[in-house]
Amino acid sequence: MTQFAPSPPRAPRCVVVGGGPGGLLLAYLLARADIPVTLLEAHRDFDRRFRGDSLHPYTLELLDQLGLADELLELPHYAARTFRMHTPGGTLTAADYSRLPTRFNYVALMPQAIFLDFLAAKAVDLPSMRLRLGAKATGLVEENGIITGVRYQDSHGEHVLRSAVVIGADGRFSRVRRLAGLPDQSLGAANDLLWFRLPRRASDPPEADVDIYFGPHNYVGLLGGQRDWQVGYTLPKGGYAAARQAGLGPIRDFFAEHVPWLADRLYLLSDFGQTTLLSVDISRVERWHRPGLMLLGDAAHVISPVGGNGILMAIQDAVAAANRLVPALRTGRVDETVLAAVQAEREPAIRAVQARQVRVERRVMNARERGLPITPPQFLRMLTSVPAVRVRAARANAYGPRPPVLDPAVLTSSKVEVTT
Numbered sequence: 001m002t003q004f005a006p007s008p009p010r011a012p013r014c015v016v017v018g019g020g021p022g023g024l025l026l027a028y029l030l031a032r033a034d035i036p037v038t039l040l041e042a043h044r045d046f047d048r049r050f051r052g053d054s055l056h057p058y059t060l061e062l063l064d065q066l067g068l069a070d071e072l073l074e075l076p077h078y079a080a081r082t083f084r085m086h087t088p089g090g091t092l093t094a095a096d097y098s099r100l101p102t103r104f105n106y107v108a109l110m111p112q113a114i115f116l117d118f119l120a121a122k123a124v125d126l127p128s129m130r131l132r133l134g135a136k137a138t139g140l141v142e143e144n145g146i147i148t149g150v151r152y153q154d155s156h157g158e159h160v161l162r163s164a165v166v167i168g169a170d171g172r173f174s175r176v177r178r179l180a181g182l183p184d185q186s187l188g189a190a191n192d193l194l195w196f197r198l199p200r201r202a203s204d205p206p207e208a209d210v211d212i213y214f215g216p217h218n219y220v221g222l223l224g225g226q227r228d229w230q231v232g233y234t235l236p237k238g239g240y241a242a243a244r245q246a247g248l249g250p251i252r253d254f255f256a257e258h259v260p261w262l263a264d265r266l267y268l269l270s271d272f273g274q275t276t277l278l279s280v281d282i283s284r285v286e287r288w289h290r291p292g293l294m295l296l297g298d299a300a301h302v303i304s305p306v307g308g309n310g311i312l313m314a315i316q317d318a319v320a321a322a323n324r325l326v327p328a329l330r331t332g333r334v335d336e337t338v339l340a341a342v343q344a345e346r347e348p349a350i351r352a353v354q355a356r357q358v359r360v361e362r363r364v365m366n367a368r369e370r371g372l373p374i375t376p377p378q379f380l381r382m383l384t385s386v387p388a389v390r391v392r393a394a395r396a397n398a399y400g401p402r403p404p405v406l407d408p409a410v411l412t413s414s415k416v417e418v419t420t
Helices: 023-033 055-065 114-124 175-180 240-246 249-258 310-331 334-371 379-384 385-397
Strands: 014-017 037-041 078-080 083-085 088-096 108-111 129-133 135-141 146-154 157-162 165-168 184-186 189-197 210-214 219-224 227-236 274-276 283-285 293-295
Touching: 014 023, 014 146, 023 037, 023 114, 023 129, 023 310, 055 310, 055 385, 078 157, 078 219, 083 385, 088 379, 088 385, 114 129, 114 240, 146 165, 165 175, 165 310, 175 293, 189 240, 219 249, 240 249, 283 334, 293 334, 310 334
Parallel strands: 014 037, 014 165, 037 129, 083 210, 165 293
Antiparallel strands: 078 108, 083 088, 135 146, 146 157, 184 283, 189 227, 189 274, 210 219, 219 227
């Protein structure tokens, strides 16, 4: 864990609650523009089990624009260049990133703790950035219907931090969302995921990157790493208790039949305590903002693991928010129309991604209910036999719909006068 030096005290113009990819990137961009910003992270570090690890070409290009990509990619990561599906009828390559016209023609699979530690270290090097770990938001300060700050608790007690705008980027179980009274609506999910890791061996298929293996009633997703495989074994929604009662036998049987090259190390999975349940959800908030407050990333819209787009959507939220917040904060005031404009820009992309995910979830649910095998639609095999289609699919996943472009003005430092 990187040790972060304290930043000099400056009254913040923005308080970001939540140290995930979107919140941390937004704080970095604001500080880079010399906007005083404080980030509150409830945990004492960024190490979480089985958080998303996918850094898409869009994210890598953005970090390159910020002068950070080369140094980041010196850290441990795995370059995934294809996405493949293995079915009883054969294997199909659904996306081929290697042919994208970019220096970063792959998805970098990097443990999220490494990425967040790196970005946090770069952020606290900026004089306008202040990072408070172990700081749990407990309330919002409201005056005349406007959110004007955050109450939080740390090891030293209770505190109040006032600011021109509060950003809730504290994930799918967002406390800020709840405190602000902005309810989310679930769009439906048919699966949960049982996550665990298995060691990688030199004899493993060299072409395996991001692969899905389909069986009659379940499928398994594999994410490659330098030393191990991150494995997601699907369960019917709410099926964890039944799976735990059945034990590890069905999982071992699945691998023996459908992923035989990995089955030889399933003996290392000896107890359910070695697994982590990811309760899959797809949901969003109707209105992401109130006067003085905005939600971003999973706090505003929960993305399922399908497509690995969660980090990408949060990063793009941060870019769109920085483009509009920097000029507003330089004037010292953030009108709610600025916050509404961020949602108006980002919501169509979020709806498009979630609509695709809901279609996948419903297809799986319908197959289970009808007792049919869970496999990709037949037409997908024909489409993905065309190389141009595989590249087009990779581009769609690499950049998402309507990717925002960082305004160069955000990177131009402009001193902000702050009264304490």
